[in-house]
Amino acid sequence: MDIVIDKLSKSYGFQKAVDDISFKVKTGEILGFLGPNGAGKTTTMKMITGYLDIEEGDILMNGQSLKTHDMKQSIGYLPEHNPLYLDMPVVDYLHFCAALQHVAASEIDARIKKMVKLTGLDVEKHKKIGELSKGYRQRVGLAQAMIHDPEVLVLDEPTTGLDPNQIVEIRELIRQLGREKTVILSTHILPEVEATCDRILIINRGKIVADGTADSLRKQAQGKQVLRVRIMAPSYQDVFEQLKQLRSVGSVDVVDREQGRFEIQSVSNMQSNESIFKLCVDRGWILTEMIPFETKLEDIFRELTMN
Amino acid sequence: MNAVWIIAKRELNSFFDSLVAYIMLIAFLGFSGFFTWLFGSDIFLVKEASLQVFFGVAFWTLFFFIPAITMRQLAEEKKTGTLEMLLTKSINNRQLVMGKWLACFLLVVIALAFTIPYYITVASIGDIDHGATISGYLALLLMSAVYISIGIFASSITNNQIVAFLLALLIGIFFHFLFGILAGGTSGWISEIFSTLSLNNHFESISRGVLDSKDLIYFISISLFGIFLSEYMIAKRK
Numbered sequence: 001m002d003i004v005i006d007k008l009s010k011s012y013g014f015q016k017a018v019d020d021i022s023f024k025v026k027t028g029e030i031l032g033f034l035g036p037n038g039a040g041k042t043t044t045m046k047m048i049t050g051y052l053d054i055e056e057g058d059i060l061m062n063g064q065s066l067k068t069h070d071m072k073q074s075i076g077y078l079p080e081h082n083p084l085y086l087d088m089p090v091v092d093y094l095h096f097c098a099a100l101q102h103v104a105a106s107e108i109d110a111r112i113k114k115m116v117k118l119t120g121l122d123v124e125k126h127k128k129i130g131e132l133s134k135g136y137r138q139r140v141g142l143a144q145a146m147i148h149d150p151e152v153l154v155l156d157e158p159t160t161g162l163d164p165n166q167i168v169e170i171r172e173l174i175r176q177l178g179r180e181k182t183v184i185l186s187t188h189i190l191p192e193v194e195a196t197c198d199r200i201l202i203i204n205r206g207k208i209v210a211d212g213t214a215d216s217l218r219k220q221a222q223g224k225q226v227l228r229v230r231i232m233a234p235s236y237q238d239v240f241e242q243l244k245q246l247r248s249v250g251s252v253d254v255v256d257r258e259q260g261r262f263e264i265q266s267v268s269n270m271q272s273n274e275s276i277f278k279l280c281v282d283r284g285w286i287l288t289e290m291i292p293f294e295t296k297l298e299d300i301f302r303e304l305t306m307n
Numbered sequence: 308m309n310a311v312w313i314i315a316k317r318e319l320n321s322f323f324d325s326l327v328a329y330i331m332l333i334a335f336l337g338f339s340g341f342f343t344w345l346f347g348s349d350i351f352l353v354k355e356a357s358l359q360v361f362f363g364v365a366f367w368t369l370f371f372f373i374p375a376i377t378m379r380q381l382a383e384e385k386k387t388g389t390l391e392m393l394l395t396k397s398i399n400n401r402q403l404v405m406g407k408w409l410a411c412f413l414l415v416v417i418a419l420a421f422t423i424p425y426y427i428t429v430a431s432i433g434d435i436d437h438g439a440t441i442s443g444y445l446a447l448l449l450m451s452a453v454y455i456s457i458g459i460f461a462s463s464i465t466n467n468q469i470v471a472f473l474l475a476l477l478i479g480i481f482f483h484f485l486f487g488i489l490a491g492g493t494s495g496w497i498s499e500i501f502s503t504l505s506l507n508n509h510f511e512s513i514s515r516g517v518l519d520s521k522d523l524i525y526f527i528s529i530s531l532f533g534i535f536l537s538e539y540m541i542a543k544r545k
Binding site: 046049050051052070072075077084085086087088096097099100101144 | 310313314317320321324325387388389390391392393394395396397398544
């Protein structure tokens with residue numbers, strides 16, 4: 001199910017929590033929602049799930065406005081703090097959620113069985129939710145969000161409280177689901193977005209500051225190519241001079257003279273890999289390392305959201 | 308299955324899982340049984356084969372017990388955040404409030420059902436007025452409907468259960484006897500208004516066996532008003 005967010009705004013008092021946001025999410029796409037605390041991620045998600053009213057702008061699902069159509073049945077939602085009825089056993093809780101989402105009575109048991117298996121709750125399914133550890137509660141939260149097989153999944157920080165093994169499992173699960181569903185997930189954990197999401201949306205102070213794949217964001221933030229090379233040659237001074245004279249090379253920094261390590265920044269929109277390689281071949285130098293230096297997502301995030 | 312009933316069923320289960328229901332039932336039956344059969348102007352002192360004594364006692368016990376069962380309903384959901392989980396499912400504000408109301412009402416019905424042995428006992432001792440007894444039970448149910456609505460409304464405006472409990476009692480006191488006292492202390496049309504608002508007056512006429520549509524309209528409209536107000540408070544979250 002395609003989701004179109006159109007000029008969405010929402011304010012609390014004088015503070016604009018969400019300020020004129022527009023974006024689209026297609027079926028089979030996993031969208032990562034990034035931003036510092038209080039950037040408007042949760043508010044946007046609450047509007048998509050129908051908990052908060054749309055103040056200005058619109059949200060369309062399959063072309064139908066949420067203002068006039070109730071689409072809650074097509075949405076699975078895991079709220080930020082994963083609120084659950086702690087006094088209910090896992091199975092009863094899932095049964096309750098399935099019934100509320102109009103899953104046919106004859107199918108409820110099968111759905112519960114499937115969800116319990118999918119989220120690895122089999123051993124814990126008859127315990128009360130209050131007796132479960134945080135990681136298992138998070139699984140219950142995910143199971144209730146998916147119990148009615150919704151076309152859209154909105155997950156607000158789905159991996160908080162999970163141990164590293166569980167995080168890998170849940171990410172794998174989200175990736176699987178993302179093939180046929182539309183998934184929007186928010187997180188603070190940057191490697192997570194890279195690992196799971198097809199597209200990243202960074203928002204800050206209610207506005208979108210970046211939108212694209214991890215690679216395209218990197219390119220956008222970086223502009224110039226940076227390479228780290230190690231060249232074995234009789235005279236390093238000579239290497240330094242020759243590298244500087246290459247047409248595509250903007251600047252050369254000596255990292256370690258003894259070891260022959262250099263950091264080379266290319267001229268904008270040009271690649272230096274080939275010319276460096278050719279130079280080494282022509283001169284008979286041995287090129288032992290050539291590492292493209294990647295700007296980390298953390299740096300992009302900091303650059304866009306610190307002000 | 309209807310969303311109202313799904314909510315009500317969960318809530319009823321939670322009453323019986325968490326002892327709330329048992330404490331409520333034991334306390335209600337204990338109090339009303341004690342004052343009906345053993346103490347004060349009890350049935351043996353009155354020497355009449357009627358349950359009027361019981362209705363008088365239940366009039367007060369329910370007044371105190373209902374806020375104790377309604378206080379949790381919405382306040383707790385708001386505090387723990389489960390309200391967000393509920394309202395993002397295919398359910399609207401009204402269905403949620405109605406479900407909560409129904410659960411509380413059914414608990415009161417269960418409590419009153421346990422007093423049917425009183426009825427059978429008195430009927431076997433003497434010549435009981437069946438009409439008056441049935442309408443006495445009806446009066447108790449109608450009164451409960453009103454106080455449950457008030458209690459749920461009190462629970463919808465706070466996320467603190469104690470505040471919800473006290474607020475429900477405070478509003479309840481007006482309907483229970485303050486409007487009646489005010490009606491006695493004023494005159495003319497003001498007195499008329501207070502006397503109409505006083506729940507006591509309407510309760511008494513029904514529990515005596517006089518079924519007047521005016522009284523029925525009173526109970527039903529105040530119950531509905533409370534439900535609408537709670538629904539409004541829930542919708543105001545945005």
